Amino acid sequence: MNWIDIGSLDDVPMRGARMVKTRAGCIAVFRTGEAEIFAASNTCPHRGGPLSEGIVHGTRVTCPLHNWVFDLETGNALGEDARITTYLIRIEAGRILIDGAALGRRSAA
């Protein structure tokens, strides 16, 4: 594990999301509740829609382009044979930490 601080919890709106650029591609950070966050690929496997721009409801997000719905707990698309990669993320003292190991940052080491 290699937890990286990517920002304050307050920077992500409730039932909203923000995007993070990484070397493994763009990742979306979703805030589904007061202290409930998820991280997953920002790119919809259907037509590449930016998931961080979708409507967040329950622990799901709806892609803004064609309304594919993803379960953020598993990354699975509902009713489609597709999934998005999910990443480990946690909140510590109001800061959002993401698992850098999974992002391939250390491949250059």
Place this chain on the structure above:
Amino acid sequence: MSKQRLVVIGAGMASGRVLEHLTDIAPDAYDITLFNAEPRGNYNRIMLSPVLSGEKTYPEIVTHDEDWYAKRGIACRFGEHVTAIDRAARTVSGQNGTSAYDKLLIATGSAPFIIPVPGKDLPGVVTYRDLDDTDAMVAAAHKGGAAVVIGGGLLGLEAAAGLALRGMAVTVVHLMGHLMERQLDEAAGYLLKRDLEAKGITVLTRASTKAILGKDRVEAVLLEDGTTLPADLVVMAVGIRPETRLATDAGLTVARGIEVDAQMRTSDPDIYAVGECVEFDGHLFGLVAPLYDQARVVADSLLGRDSAFSVKDVATKLKVTGCDLFSAGDFRDGPGREDIVYRDPARGIYKRLVIEGDRLVGAVIYGDTADGNWFFGLIKDRTDIEEMRETLIFGPAYQGGATADPLSAVAALPPEAEICGCNGVCKGKIVAAIEGGAGDLGAVRTTTKASASCGTCTGLVEQLLQLTLGDAFQMPAAQPICGCTDRTHEDVRRLIKTIPLKSQEAVWQELGWTTRNGCHVCRPAINFYLLADWPLEYRDDPQSRFINERKHANIQKDGTFSVVPRMWGGITTPGELRAIADAAEKYDVRTVKVTGGQRIDLLGVKGEDLPAIWADLNKAGLVSGHAYSKGLRTVKTCVGTDHCRFGTQDSTGLGIKLEKTLWGSWTPHKVKLAVSGCPRNCAEATCKDVGIICVDSGYQVSVAGAAGMDVKETERLADVPTEQEAIDLTIAFIQLYRENAKYLDRPYKWVAKVGLEWVKARVVEDIEERTRLISSFELSQSIYRRDPWAEHAAKRAEAYAPLADLTLEAAK
């Protein structure tokens, strides 16, 4: 002369109908005895699925019970198996004794097919055919656990959906490559599979059952490929075969079913057969429509009346677990055949028409089956479709210039058009019944039987009621908003005003939303209703808006955005154009496009650059054009009296005034206006939501036009002498629309629902109400008449940038 004796074996949908006809026409012709192996009378077998899912109860699906038979003097021997027919003695032996007959009717129906695999007799393996099967499944579902349904045809899928609704984890095992292969092609089968999976049902196709495993009762299903599926319940629904054992034992001619002639007589002239147990001309029958035809023929034949059964083309219109599907004719690929395919992936709609020469020979529809009957008519009548080939797939509404209003589509049907396929009831008969006093759906059902069997034509019957009765008929409530609630848009709007509800949380809680915080369908709608009804108390929630409205720009397919500054009334200046040109260059805009709404679209702006380009445009005085919003878009104008030799009034000036008043307001759907300076109508005002045409004597204000998916001319709201009145009527109309329309209904759809007269009464005739509407609009505009671009560029720019950029960090 003593009465003839009629014995009937089996109380199903066909024989019930025979006895109904027979006793209606000639109550005293026969002494009738009815045997039924099930310990009950007749019920609507098509409705077993709602009983399984818990939406209906058994008493609701009974068609003929003991009381009904008692009233008609028919002796019932329910729960008694018939063991033999003695044709020489002309008797029927039941478990409790023998009955003599002059005429005998066999209506033994069908039996489920059991695949001969090991374990098929284990407890916990059931079929799905009658009420006892249904009860057994309901009992099993109470215990929860896993169910495996073998067979992905109609019955199997209904069983699967019912069990899933009752909380079991359901897997459907289907031998073929796609579901319901007899009714659907692959694409429609795929959509059905997808929709079922979205409901949590697992679907395995090309899966063959090898054995059912278990010691004392069923524990699992083993497939040929070695997969083991744990199961507490196994439903075998692979098909049915005619129940012919009694007939075979009695020496009647039996092929696959009991062979009958066109009068429904078996090889013994005193014995008739009807329903799923018969074979006629090589055909077997499973759908209810031909069964009812047969029933009429049997009744006629028993009464010595001329009647003959013939095989007709049948269309299948089905609702499987809430998914609408339709198929008719022959839809296989073949040489010389052409396909017309229409797909709307976003709405899950698929339509395929198969054409041979200039005739339509087959149709498969999934998702939106409203036009199914029309296609079926074209197939049946072998109509020459050459003339309408281009627009055929869009249905009857697009033929001959008619509008796409479903009511007008129904109005256009000829009297002989079939509405209820199950009972073979045509439009003329239903309309006659309504004119004869059947004033609601229930009455139409009783008098004509239309929509009384499977119910898929209910919507059409309701439309006929509305067409025939006009305002005297109240259309029943429409669809729920979404899966989060059972309530309709109309319901929720009303309750938001009356309870009152002033936050989304209040709506979810008080109206019993079944989800934590809604979904992408209901959230934008509820957000709009709240801000329209409570402009001061409720704050717009950006997280309940689609991306375009949240980011105040239109997302494009590559994830970039388009930026459209407002040009009031389509008027701009060299300074504004220079600012637009500079911005286009500075932010690498790929395409600069002049829009249909008289302004300029900058396409290809990166999301992160939006606040900066807005700030630049703001500096030149340009503000958001709201080209992305369910709100006021544009007011298109011509140059009017300023320059035009034909202009009668200052159309440009009026357009600018309207736009300055209305901009920033949110509406149920987008709103577009136009003002033309004379009846030559260069601003194309007569296809807008509100269109004003200037004339010498003043202003013609018309509303509810359309020029998108549908094309429709506006309707005249009023003619007024002054510019101020034209503005007032426009504002009042838009506020009335904001207060009452369903989210995502354009004004023309809303006006079609409430009627132009209703609108006129409030906007034109009732001056007090007009004043209230205008001041309510003004109150709302005190919050929303502002430039979101300036606000976001100044205060919220960071939200448009990534939260973090980890690519910039040096590798460790």
